Amino acid sequence: MTTKTRDDSTRPGNQPGFAVGATVGLLTAAAGLGAAELAAGALRTASPVIVVGDALVDNSPPELMALAISLLGTADKPVLLAGIVLVLAVSGAVLGTVALRRPLLGQAGLVVLAAAGATAVLLRRADDPGAVVPVLVGAVAGAAALALLMRSAGNGFSTGEEGETTVPAARGEADHPPRGPGRRGFVRTATGVLGASAAAGAVGHWLPRFPGSSTDAALKLPAPARPLPPLPAGVDLGVPGLTPFTTPNTDFYRIDTALSVPRPDPSRWTLRVHGMVDRPFEIDMDELLSMPLEEADITLTCVSNQVGGDLAGNTRWLGVRLDRLLRRAGVHPGADQILSTSDDGWTCGTPTEVVMDGRDALLAVGMGGEPLPAEHGYPARMVVPGLYGFVSATKWVTDIKLTRFADERAYWARRGWGVRAPIKTMSRVDVPAPLSRVASGDVVLAGVAWAQHRGVDAVEVRLDGGDWWEAELARVPGIDTWVQWVTETSVAPGLHAVEVRATDAIGATQPSARAEPIPDGATGWHRIRFTAE
Numbered sequence: 001m002t003t004k005t006r007d008d009s010t011r012p013g014n015q016p017g018f019a020v021g022a023t024v025g026l027l028t029a030a031a032g033l034g035a036a037e038l039a040a041g042a043l044r045t046a047s048p049v050i051v052v053g054d055a056l057v058d059n060s061p062p063e064l065m066a067l068a069i070s071l072l073g074t075a076d077k078p079v080l081l082a083g084i085v086l087v088l089a090v091s092g093a094v095l096g097t098v099a100l101r102r103p104l105l106g107q108a109g110l111v112v113l114a115a116a117g118a119t120a121v122l123l124r125r126a127d128d129p130g131a132v133v134p135v136l137v138g139a140v141a142g143a144a145a146l147a148l149l150m151r152s153a154g155n156g157f158s159t160g161e162e163g164e165t166t167v168p169a170a171r172g173e174a175d176h177p178p179r180g181p182g183r184r185g186f187v188r189t190a191t192g193v194l195g196a197s198a199a200a201g202a203v204g205h206w207l208p209r210f211p212g213s214s215t216d217a218a219l220k221l222p223a224p225a226r227p228l229p230p231l232p233a234g235v236d237l238g239v240p241g242l243t244p245f246t247t248p249n250t251d252f253y254r255i256d257t258a259l260s261v262p263r264p265d266p267s268r269w270t271l272r273v274h275g276m277v278d279r280p281f282e283i284d285m286d287e288l289l290s291m292p293l294e295e296a297d298i299t300l301t302c303v304s305n306q307v308g309g310d311l312a313g314n315t316r317w318l319g320v321r322l323d324r325l326l327r328r329a330g331v332h333p334g335a336d337q338i339l340s341t342s343d344d345g346w347t348c349g350t351p352t353e354v355v356m357d358g359r360d361a362l363l364a365v366g367m368g369g370e371p372l373p374a375e376h377g378y379p380a381r382m383v384v385p386g387l388y389g390f391v392s393a394t395k396w397v398t399d400i401k402l403t404r405f406a407d408e409r410a411y412w413a414r415r416g417w418g419v420r421a422p423i424k425t426m427s428r429v430d431v432p433a434p435l436s437r438v439a440s441g442d443v444v445l446a447g448v449a450w451a452q453h454r455g456v457d458a459v460e461v462r463l464d465g466g467d468w469w470e471a472e473l474a475r476v477p478g479i480d481t482w483v484q485w486v487t488e489t490s491v492a493p494g495l496h497a498v499e500v501r502a503t504d505a506i507g508a509t510q511p512s513a514r515a516e517p518i519p520d521g522a523t524g525w526h527r528i529r530f531t532a533e
């Protein structure tokens, strides 16, 4: 041991400082998390962090969730999970500091944390009591790491060399034989615990992706019985910076309450259609794929989309018509709600009359020429043109029950969101990008507009609050997709504002009044500013 090290570690009473306590605690938390993750991976059950996150999502006020989605969009999940890990880390640091002085209190704190975690898991996963095992494994690993680290810290920081054997650690509780391995020994133990925790966590994370547990691309989709013609030339204006007409699957926005992506096995997947029907039935993937598949171009939109937001995507879907499945079941009159449930228990209420009115409402199995990606509902999801996703687009769907709005309410309806939610007419400026700089003189203005299942008749633009003029519209394959728009104007150097508004095919122009997304979709004109120089 060098003199320097000795000086640093010789504190009054030879008591390890806060930094050591915090390190012990953080590593205890890391060990617990790593072991839990490993157990969850090995048992193919949910990670406790995810389950606690699910419980938080389910029980958080709808206003908070709306705020999180609109502020963070797709990043809401990683932020929530990072928050949980952070809370655990801070608790660990506090616990470690306490433990160095009062070891029993430290272990008791660990028991309390584990009990809280176990309770959350048992409440949220009542259907799967095995999900509590990773919490217990994590608690045991945490306790072991805590004991190990405390012994090592006690040894390392009681500077018992050359006859100083009589100096006890604080209050004698962390008292250990002073011929310990010293500070370097503590660092070694700490590094070992950290390495083992990280390795366990990484392996646990990687385990569920073993071949056989993940089922992506296992599905071979037959060709559509009624293929659509290729998209008409001219759907894409090709303006740089303008949202492409077709959204690649990898860029498609993702919104859902699932903190870990459900991965139902298509060979075991079934859809049950029941409730207020004459002939309830259950259908598996083979039978579903033996039915005629159709294609439809549909722009999906999230109700949480703010004016100017990007929670919308367009693609060519492939699936079985929902009205065909419902006719097979024979829907009772009065069953005004299609209550669909996903593999992970999320529910969605869709007006029956909308699905049955002849539009291309699909039980989709493919998008963008591929099976649905896991994040977008593999192996099957609903898509209904004209309705926001939260009332129509159930991913990982396994159950469809015909019922009445008066009798049952779906996930978001119970949380204060709308029950019938047709997509509101919306338009957005993509070019110039908000707050960008462009050369003065002629500038191109471009964007997208949508009014699904009504169609967009006109898009108007104005500069700096002046007169509205009509933009040029690109072609569209039908009334269920967005449309690109483009126009040109001439601007002097300086700061400028562009506003846009769309009129649907019924003749209704987007209102200027701003409304928040909750309960049934935002309104208002999108306005961007740019500088010409």
Ligand SMILES: Nc1nc2c(c(=O)[nH]1)N[C@H]1C(S)=C(S)[C@@H](COP(=O)(O)O)O[C@H]1N2
Binding pocket: 252, 253, 254, 255, 256, 257, 258, 300, 301, 302, 303, 313, 342, 343, 346, 375, 376, 377, 388, 389, 390, 393, 394, 395, 396
């Ligand atoms: N199972 C499940 N399906 C769901 C949701 C969900 O939370 N869980 N969210 C819905 C919402 S709010 C929207 S906007 C769309 C988004 O679909 P996407 O993620 O494929 O873009 O999925 C819908 N389907």
Ligand SMILES: [Mo]
Binding pocket: 255, 301, 302, 303, 304, 388, 389, 390
């Ligand atoms: Mo949504």
